Amino acid sequence: MASISGTLQQVLSPIKQYPVQIVLVLVVLNLLWNKYQSGLVSIPGPTTAAYTKLWRVYSVWRGSAHLDAINLHKRYGNLVRIAPNHVSVADPKWIPVFYGTKEDYTKSGFYPIQSISWKKKPEMNLFSTRDPINHRIEKRKVGNAYALPRLLESEEAVDSCINLFTSRLDEFASQNKPVDLGAWLQYFAFDVVGELTFSQKLGFLEQGRDVDGMMQAIEGMLAYASLCGQVPEMHHLLLGNPLFTTLMPAMETWNQVLVFTMKAINNRASIKRDGELINADSEGRDMLSRWAYVKSSNPDKMSTRDIIVHLSTNVFAGSDTTAIALRAIVYFLCRHPQCMQKLLHEIDNADRAGKLSNPISYKEACEMPYLYGVLKESMRLHPSVGLLMERHVPAQGVEIDGHFLKAGTIVGINPWVTNHNSEVFPNPDDFKPERWLEASEQQLKAMDNLWELNFGGGARKCIGRNISWIEMMKVIPELLRQYTVELTDPKREWHVVNHWFTQQEGVICNLKRRK
Template sequence: MGAITEVALTHVRKIGLGLARLIPVALVLLLALYLIVSTLRQYCRLRHIPGPFWSAISKWWLAWSETQGNLYLDVYKVTQRYGPIARIGPNELVTSDPYLIKHMTNVRSGYQRSEYFYGMRFDPTKDNVLSTRDDNAHTKLRTKMAMGYSGKEVDNLEPIIDRNILALIHLLETQYILPGKPFDFARKAQFFTLDAISDISYGKPFGFLANDTDLYSYIATIEEQLPTIMLTTVYPWIVDVLSSPLFKRLLPSDKDLIGLGRIRGIVKGIVAERFGPDPKTQKRDMLGSFVRHGLTQEEAESEVIMQILAGSDTTATAIRSTILRIITNPLVFSRIHTELASAGISATNPPPSEVISDHDSRTKLPYIQAVIKEGLRIHPPVAGLTSKSVPKGGDTWKGVYLPEGAKVGFGAFGVMRNRQAFGDDADEFRPERWLNSTTEKLKEMEMTLDLAFSNGRWQCLGRNVALMELNKVFVEILRRFDLVVLDPTRPMKTANAGIFLQSEFWLRGYKRD
């Protein structure tokens, strides 16, 4: 009897061991089945919208393109091949239709910011006006900041921009043009925008121009790290991981000596002074306006950091890409100088110590205005997807059904090269289109171009400040200097991580008589 029992127990043990070995296999099979079913469901949900095959079943296509700095061109090619609404991910779409973008971003639109915007948290633990997805919270933040961005509560806004333009001119002339040395204009343009935005924001430039160097290796660090950081727009869950205590210590710290952490440290110190006991610290600059209208100390820190990172890079991109197209296009270059001469603007008039007013640039130099618009159109500074989520119940656009919760991204280069809006030569840099079009066509082009600054409740708060800088800087550089690209076959190194990372734009300059 005991022998029989022992044999039975042995069989039971063998069966138990067999089952124990099967459990991991079963779990793997269940996980594989779940992944197959969920992938099929995602695929079927948007199967009626064309796009690259692999993008329909995985985000790897999107992630790879993002980390390589080519997403802005890849999605443009997708819309060129598959149409104005195309699929670029399991739940991700992109559009080159300006009217759909306007429809999504209208004030009364039911579309919301998607999880893409978690990647706009430059501190993973804190939101800013760019990353905030809740409409009510976003509106409250914008209201507190609107007067500061409008310039109405910033003393001497235009003179602040003027003195930073003069600092740029002085650097170029004394250190490079008169000595006959080539220079990387990509860096100098960003030195200018970084100094200008810090001067406008809290009354003191960082000093990039004065020192003629990448202070704290800030630009180099951003160029190195931003493509990886932007993976959070593809995989938003990374933000939660980075916010955890385990990874938080690896993030930039305000105690760092270089990079974004060093800039954060400077900003944190300046903001702390404004919230101190002495009311005299409240200056009439942009930060002072934010504080007066109710921003908390933590909110002020986040917003100023966002201004510096997003505001300086975008305006620098507009300056660099437009200058490149001006100096490599003899017809545009010649017509600019003809207009400047007709307006009495030369190397010495206005005097070298003066900068053209924003009003005069807008009203007396129509061709310059056309060049600025065409520069923003042909190379929109913000080329991230900035996706919006389709509202509850879904939406239908021109016969295409957009399911609830699908993310629809902004294909910036496709929108700005839309042939219906800009004509068959939309791929060409041709400022004349802004001067020779009918009133109706001009209205359509203006509406489309405005989307470069977003639209409605999400329109860029810094739009007017950026345009004021552009209205001045091209006039002041071009009336003083002739610029030549050193290597026309490779004029500038460009990559994109939502915003453009441009470098090695080597020029040689000559002083105009």
């Protein structure tokens, strides 16, 4: 024992004498290990990014990661090493590989951070779950509710939001006052989600403000998720710490999104202490009614937990991305008056021919080709998602451009990069809706393959994309049919901050009623 004790003392003695030096040596060794990983060492990128994740954290913290990604690929080419184990890819041919229906490239640790807790237990949603099997099971439960024909059964609910939206805009137009149209478009998107999900507006349009601080809360959650998602192992020390869950009240008592979801459910049903959902309304076309009916008729197909998770996901994710696209459409049209005039001409011609309802129906809007081009081009130039869509390289590894990436390496594509691909989109920085109408069949297919990444890819494509498309197709032509829309300060550019979603500020407009 004395011998062992003496040996231990000899080992510990240098540590006690030189603790700082030893820590520094370990840090340097870790940085060198990061830098010289096989398969990654020869991939170009920012010098510090190969050693530490801090370069990427800083890029996200600045809110400029989408622009940084474009510039990095212009400088370094198809592959860019943006963190010790992260590779950003620009070549579109890898979209079906990384985001294929097989899901052999699984989601990274970035995604589970964006989930809720219910009854003090983390609950994965369709977006945050990393398990392909779990994703398929959950999607089968609710996927039908998001099908385009099923959503169009509730088109009158969207119409009611459009009517309220334009009535509130009348107040600004009649007083000749500038309006933050970007904010009001988000109020509109929130209320549409409320109608389709709960058969009730969330109160944003009526009150003309951020109800219960939900917009601010979601902004804070996205900022946390985007930053912590670059170093996901830190989440277990922060908000994902089991002590946090133990010491804090249950999330359904303080998280604004979850609180509202629970309140909306309780307006139509009752939730017992054990989590059982009873007295649910079995009629109606909103998602709560449909899912509650499924649960009441076959509890094995739908649980209370399922209903709460999917409804709260609608509230959390159903407004921001749509609002970003709507702001982009208005902003780019205002900045390109010739495009605005072409779209107005198309709307007015249809109106004079008696082809438009009040408000404009989705089917009628689909007969406007230039509107279609404007929407597609706006979302191409300004995608809602601004970070890498991360995936793990599977067990067999993968070779990309002569570099072999071993299993576990994180790869992905940023939609901002592929949407600015000059080979597929000539003059990619130009706003040109005509490109979607004039392209050959082959060119259009190539463009669509890249554009679709705005909503994700493969089995993980955004389940709510049809909701967004219906809103955009209906509200934009109705807005321009009723108002002349101009930027209050045409020379002033908007301000964009990328915290996972590329949120814009500064779409301040003057409105005038059209005769």
